[in-house]
Amino acid sequence: MDVQLISLIGAAFTVSFGALGPALAEGRSVAAAMDAIARQPEAAGTISRTLFVGLAMIETTAIYCLVVALLLLYANPYTG
Amino acid sequence: MKPSPLDNPVIWQLGPVPVTRPVVTTWAIMGVLALVAWLITRRLRPDPARPQMLLELIVSVIQEQIEAITQRPARNLLPLVATLFVFITTANLSGLLPGVQSPTGALETTAALAVIVFFSVHYFGIRARGWRGHLASFAQPKWMMLPLNLLAEVTRTLALSVRLFGNVMSGEFVIAMVAALAGLLVPIPFMALELLVGVIQAYIFTVLATVFIGAAVSGIESGDAAAVDKTPSR
Numbered sequence: 001m002d003v004q005l006i007s008l009i010g011a012a013f014t015v016s017f018g019a020l021g022p023a024l025a026e027g028r029s030v031a032a033a034m035d036a037i038a039r040q041p042e043a044a045g046t047i048s049r050t051l052f053v054g055l056a057m058i059e060t061t062a063i064y065c066l067v068v069a070l071l072l073l074y075a076n077p078y079t080g
Numbered sequence: 081m082k083p084s085p086l087d088n089p090v091i092w093q094l095g096p097v098p099v100t101r102p103v104v105t106t107w108a109i110m111g112v113l114a115l116v117a118w119l120i121t122r123r124l125r126p127d128p129a130r131p132q133m134l135l136e137l138i139v140s141v142i143q144e145q146i147e148a149i150t151q152r153p154a155r156n157l158l159p160l161v162a163t164l165f166v167f168i169t170t171a172n173l174s175g176l177l178p179g180v181q182s183p184t185g186a187l188e189t190t191a192a193l194a195v196i197v198f199f200s201v202h203y204f205g206i207r208a209r210g211w212r213g214h215l216a217s218f219a220q221p222k223w224m225m226l227p228l229n230l231l232a233e234v235t236r237t238l239a240l241s242v243r244l245f246g247n248v249m250s251g252e253f254v255i256a257m258v259a260a261l262a263g264l265l266v267p268i269p270f271m272a273l274e275l276l277v278g279v280i281q282a283y284i285f286t287v288l289a290t291v292f293i294g295a296a297v298s299g300i301e302s303g304d305a306a307a308v309d310k311t312p313s314r
Contacts, residue, residue, distance in 0.1 A: 056284045060239040
């Protein structure tokens with residue numbers, strides 16, 4: 001196998017596993033936020049703002065995976 | 081192979097400075113925003129017409145949001161944060177106009193925005209608490225956290241820029257791909273989704289910038305969601 005093929009497969013795996021974890025985590029946090037809003041609708045503004053920031057933090061790991069995949073595809077140091 | 085999303089072709093040379101497409105779009109957006117703001121605020125009235133009312137609504141909503149996040153008067157944060165939000169929203173949505181690529185789909189633009197946030201965090205932190213207080217905040221809650229805090233300072237700036245870039249760029253990529261595969265009307269739902277994503281990402285960028293600055297100003301340990309909500313009931 002040449003380096004390009006390996007990087008393609010690597011990029012696909014990076015994105016798929018990088019999407020897996022944050023998806024589970026974001027699902028959990030949104031579910032918890034929904035629960036909290038259902039219990040306390042008057043705190044919805046604060047909860048959803050905190051939720052957005054938390055989601056952005058969780059998403060960061062997926063974004064790192066995206067960066068790695070983009071580097072593998074378009075800025076690979078090992079292909080010519 | 082498709083053209084890489086990471087590099088932008090140089091359109092023309094301005095002396096020694098190469099000018100790329102996102103730069104031109106950025107300056108066009110800046111011009112349009114400044115022109116619109118000038119036209120609306122040229123004749124301010126106490127009984128406002130519709131455009132002035134809209135502008136006042138935007139400014140006051142952003143001000144209320146800043147005050148809710150930082151729990152202090154928003155006067156000195158308002159220009160920076162409101163400019164960030166208005167510019168990023170316009171830039172994200174400009175990609176939906178035919179023939180325009182949104183400048184936030186280029187890593188250089190978002191990196192520049194994140195660097196602005198990085199420096200303003202330290203500017204506001206030093207102005208609010210002095211050199212000594214601001215530097216001491218990196219050794220919170222224990223001095224052992226110093227390397228981690230310094231590292232977080234860099235990585236959160238990186239994440240801020242790549243988050244915006246990744247979302248906008250991938251949205252444009254998907255629309256281009258669907259348009260190439262399926263032609264005329266099929267990309268429209270994806271473009272509607274892109275409207276939503278553009279506004280949400282602008283909101284997230286702005287809220288994160290506000291949270292970072294608010295944490296540096298108020299001296300809660302820098303940089304996480306714990307700073308967002310200090311419930312006033314305590």
